[in-house]
Amino acid sequence: MKFANIIVTFLAASASTVRAEEHQNLGWGVLGVRLPEPLSDLSATLDPATNLIYIAGGCDSPNGNEFAGEYFVCATISDDLYVFNPQDWSFGPRETLPRQRYRHCAEIVNNQLWLLGGRDADDALITEVDVYDIAEKSWSVFTLPDDYLTSDQACFTDKSSSFLYVAGGYNATYGTRDATFRIDTSTASANLVVEEMAPLIEARGDVFAASDGEFAYLGGGFTDANGFCAPLETAEKYEFATNTWTNLPPLINERGEIVMVEANGDVFALGGERQIQDICDVTGNTDPGELTVGTEVVEVLTDSGWKVIESFDDHKFRFAAVNVDGLIYAFGGQDAWDDGCQCFKTTDEIHLLGDGVTSSPTVAPADGGLSGPTFSLWAVSAVLGVVAAMVF
Ligand SMILES: *[C@@H]1O[C@H](CO)[C@@H](O)[C@H](O)[C@H]1NC(C)=O
Numbered sequence: 001m002k003f004a005n006i007i008v009t010f011l012a013a014s015a016s017t018v019r020a021e022e023h024q025n026l027g028w029g030v031l032g033v034r035l036p037e038p039l040s041d042l043s044a045t046l047d048p049a050t051n052l053i054y055i056a057g058g059c060d061s062p063n064g065n066e067f068a069g070e071y072f073v074c075a076t077i078s079d080d081l082y083v084f085n086p087q088d089w090s091f092g093p094r095e096t097l098p099r100q101r102y103r104h105c106a107e108i109v110n111n112q113l114w115l116l117g118g119r120d121a122d123d124a125l126i127t128e129v130d131v132y133d134i135a136e137k138s139w140s141v142f143t144l145p146d147d148y149l150t151s152d153q154a155c156f157t158d159k160s161s162s163f164l165y166v167a168g169g170y171n172a173t174y175g176t177r178d179a180t181f182r183i184d185t186s187t188a189s190a191n192l193v194v195e196e197m198a199p200l201i202e203a204r205g206d207v208f209a210a211s212d213g214e215f216a217y218l219g220g221g222f223t224d225a226n227g228f229c230a231p232l233e234t235a236e237k238y239e240f241a242t243n244t245w246t247n248l249p250p251l252i253n254e255r256g257e258i259v260m261v262e263a264n265g266d267v268f269a270l271g272g273e274r275q276i277q278d279i280c281d282v283t284g285n286t287d288p289g290e291l292t293v294g295t296e297v298v299e300v301l302t303d304s305g306w307k308v309i310e311s312f313d314d315h316k317f318r319f320a321a322v323n324v325d326g327l328i329y330a331f332g333g334q335d336a337w338d339d340g341c342q343c344f345k346t347t348d349e350i351h352l353l354g355d356g357v358t359s360s361p362t363v364a365p366a367d368g369g370l371s372g373p374t375f376s377l378w379a380v381s382a383v384l385g386v387v388a389a390m391v392f
Helices: 002-015 380-391
Strands: 026-030 043-047 052-056 065-067 072-074 080-085 105-109 112-116 128-133 138-143 154-156 163-167 180-184 195-197 215-219 235-239 244-248 259-263 266-270 297-302 305-311 320-324 327-331 350-355
Touching: 026 305, 043 105, 043 112, 043 320, 052 105, 052 112, 052 320, 052 327, 105 154, 105 163, 112 163, 154 215, 163 215, 215 259, 259 320, 259 327, 266 327
Parallel strands: none
Antiparallel strands: 026 350, 043 052, 052 080, 065 072, 105 112, 112 128, 128 138, 154 163, 163 180, 180 195, 215 235, 235 244, 259 266, 266 297, 297 305, 320 327, 327 350
16 A cells, blocks of 8 residues: 555656746647557667658567566567658668667667667577668678677767767666767777777666767766665766766656656656666565556756656557657657566657647548558558648
């Protein structure tokens, strides 16, 4: 009963949202088109040259994270690469990654999709860095020095140089890292050369970063420093020009796995998960569903700190999101605890967040939905009509 009260309190607090002045019309929609399969802990990366989104890896078990006595495990990991076109909401032909991978990070630099870090189905860190040449549609495999193997770390770029930056994450035994390093992708060879940069102010794993080209932003996450008993509320930003991290105002809703997205000059902190308050002080049996809860909160960074501006219509975490011209696409993730399967199920939903997007209706596919086993291509004119109706 105690837990039920805590959950209710937490949800009530997060539901009382105050919209920032500048985003009065922000809202959610759920696309009528879905991912080709339910996925969480995936990466989604926008190629600025083509405006296509590359969706790689992830947990592809429909039962997502299942409780295994002490912790949660995902039974099957994806080696799929999907290309999503936000112009017509179609998925291009599927390609295969060199290996299964989840809880990695991804960036497009040098016209190449870089997949770095993460874990395999045995929870082992992945040493190979897989690099997809977008023009050639071919993979190269590089290796990271052992000291830089991580999962649940943040990747980011300055959007103009050939450097790929990596910060935070966990080592093989879930020690939390504060290291920041970068790789010059234009001179990469089989054994990658790593350059150490200024470390994070606070070691943290389960982090994502957003970049506006001048600064990268990240926040929240989890740490072994408190025994993973509570999420971090601190946030920080990295200045590329000076190689320095500085503190941002603390988050309003501290949590891990916050998806950070920069859109039209604003930094959004989406979703995430946290433990029930004071989880480590609780004695006796704890229901697995109370060990972690997804949150539905969206915060935006303003001159006077973070502001809660919107909520998903449901909890959602372990998803990936990108900004395309001011609209944020959020792919997959996991839903709230399901008692029946004792699991957090993966979802194939794609959410859309943006000013003027209506929050409640599901946008139906123009023509009966997915046509093939894996892919669909809608009539472009019909889809663009739907987008226009949602946005204006
Ligand atoms: C991971 O990090 C922890 C804490 O810093 C450390 O004690 C441990 O030895 C590290 N494990 C590995 C495999 O590097």
